[in-house]
Amino acid sequence: MKYQNQNLSEELLTVFSCSCHVLQESLLSSASGYSNYRGILNWCVVMLVLSNARLFLENIIKYGILVDPIQVVSLFLKDPYSWPAAWLITASNVFILASLYIERRLAVGTISEMTGLILHFLILTSMLVFPAAIVLTVTSMTPVGGVLSLGVYTVFFLKLYSYQDTNRWCREIRQAKAFFVCLFVLLFCLFCLSFLDMYYFLLAPTLCYQLNFPRSSRIRKRFLMRRLFEMVTTESKCRVFQWMVPTIQNSMKPFQVPNHLIWLIFFYWFFHSSMNFLAELLQFGDRGFYRDWWNSESVTYFWANWNIPVHKWCLRHFYKPMLGKGFSKLQAQIAVFLVSAFFHEYLVSVPLKMFRMWAFMGMMAQVPLAWFVGRFLTGNYGNAAVWLSLIIGQPVAVLMYVHDYYIYHYGTTT
């Protein structure tokens, strides 16, 4: 009732009212549409460093310095005169060269498509079976060495799969084109099917082959140095080991927050520092190694955005071909999760020489979880659910193995 005569009041407002208020929403209200929380990320880093400093000190006081160089080396080597993991990784070149050889034969048409496919199938299968057999039989192989070499083989498996797939597509397109273009394409392909091109692809931080990768114009030295500093800074590693050992020793605490933090540090170290370092060095232009999974409001969004190289591979060489073969989207999705679950299990069980299926089941549990979150939760609630599943779910899976490993090898958990 104070403002019945709006016109008068408005005129007066312009005359003198010394107005200092405007109609607006608070930034934290969702109605404001505001989302710049870069500072919160810095807060997290500061809090991490501070609380780590505290935990670090507390751990040193409690357990003494646990990371001595000999112990670190002993994670990789049991016997300093036998380097099984290094030899195993070197042996992967045999498969790589075989694959390149077959592609060259296929490009000039000396062997038929079918023969090529069978040969590739044999190579790829043996790339999974051979290292697993070595890891399981060679007694001087440590679990860390085993994970490392199986990891390298799995990455090369995915890369070579992409390599032969992409080259086959190229040949298929070539067959549908005119003769003159074909000649160029043939020459170009042969040029591409070189050792240099093959090894560039194998080193590049991607799992998907294409004939012409986008390249950055120059190597930024400061950028390279910063990433290198982040990579080699002993902080993360020291802290990881400092934490790990006590955490393992009194495992099964209600909430394994440090475990989750290790995962976050690992994510940054691997997907940001290391991959960007490698890409900068190779002038590899596509730095989309992850997307904004921290904002993910559904489990599906998280899995599609936290690990882009693998996601891209799954989409390009598994999901889309399956759709092309007439499977439904849901079937293809479940199949992708199955493959992913298989590799998770493969990378954990074989090096630990324990077949417990926790990793497989953890991965497959994502399917009903994704359905549940997608069905009942949206927005910030969905995001909180994704975080919760990460904070609680994943460390529990890790601790299952650690717990079983200790019981298996030492008889107790203490």
Added chain:
Amino acid sequence: MKYQNQNLSEELLTVFSCSCHVLQESLLSSASGYSNYRGILNWCVVMLVLSNARLFLENIIKYGILVDPIQVVSLFLKDPYSWPAAWLITASNVFILASLYIERRLAVGTISEMTGLILHFLILTSMLVFPAAIVLTVTSMTPVGGVLSLGVYTVFFLKLYSYQDTNRWCREIRQAKAFFVCLFVLLFCLFCLSFLDMYYFLLAPTLCYQLNFPRSSRIRKRFLMRRLFEMVTTESKCRVFQWMVPTIQNSMKPFQVPNHLIWLIFFYWFFHSSMNFLAELLQFGDRGFYRDWWNSESVTYFWANWNIPVHKWCLRHFYKPMLGKGFSKLQAQIAVFLVSAFFHEYLVSVPLKMFRMWAFMGMMAQVPLAWFVGRFLTGNYGNAAVWLSLIIGQPVAVLMYVHDYYIYHYGTTT
């Protein structure tokens, strides 16, 4: 050297290369310009809740339930038959009505500008001296009751200062205008100088008076309920008390992270939940109670953005008038910090009946700190420095008082 013939390769790319990579930066690289970390905020909330749940359980196990209703009441009241804080706050109406009475006299010209100014000065001075004297002399006043009543008096002091200042400006503008407009303005002013207008201003979540506040069109019931839920949810309070007591009892730990978290919870509770609740109830349109201080890259930016009502008041009624009187910007800034330091000290020392100057010095230390951060740090480093000063600086100041208070009243810190 692979791409000498760019034209051919580009043609071929468009023909078939099954390209799946684009030139792009990683999101976490500053070059990407990306800043949507809403999910990180959710992560913080989830982590807070989880670690609180743990701390909460640990505290209950260690110390038992410390928050019993009688204890809470006893924070406000020593003697249930004497309510000094409540009476003191009620007494503030005398000053409010006196101020309104003087303004009405001034509006119709019954008393001179000078008389009005002197009377206002007397009222405002006694608004600071009177409650302080009461708090210091009345023995049944608890520290919490003292802080509460002094806080209310300080808020009313700032509001009435703004009230008389703004009304004087209006009269000055009025004098410079033509007769006809003046008549309207006079009527309008008299209309504004009502009890209703005065009490609306005193209740509204702002310290700056203006004749016509922007109003929201309606009360959003769901919004109101959500803010009310956030306000009354016992979580924060319980946890604050649960934490506070053990923290105080073994004070002087290296990093008082819980203390910082309490401040963050308080910030959200006061500046987001409570103020928005009040504003929604009063249909007060201007919800800019804080800006994005979490991104602040300098100390000055933090102080100018975390508490907008006070900042606005300082700017409008102190900083700008000082500039108008010919002072330099630096002088005016230091003066604002001096006034702020005085009020911080006033609100802490008087209720605790201990004059230690920690709050005053803490506030004044912001001036060299602001200079240092502004001079040497920018971007994310500046932001981290601001966070560090908040995480470490402020809890230290609080603990100084707590520590001294315990020594003063109980002789020891244990």
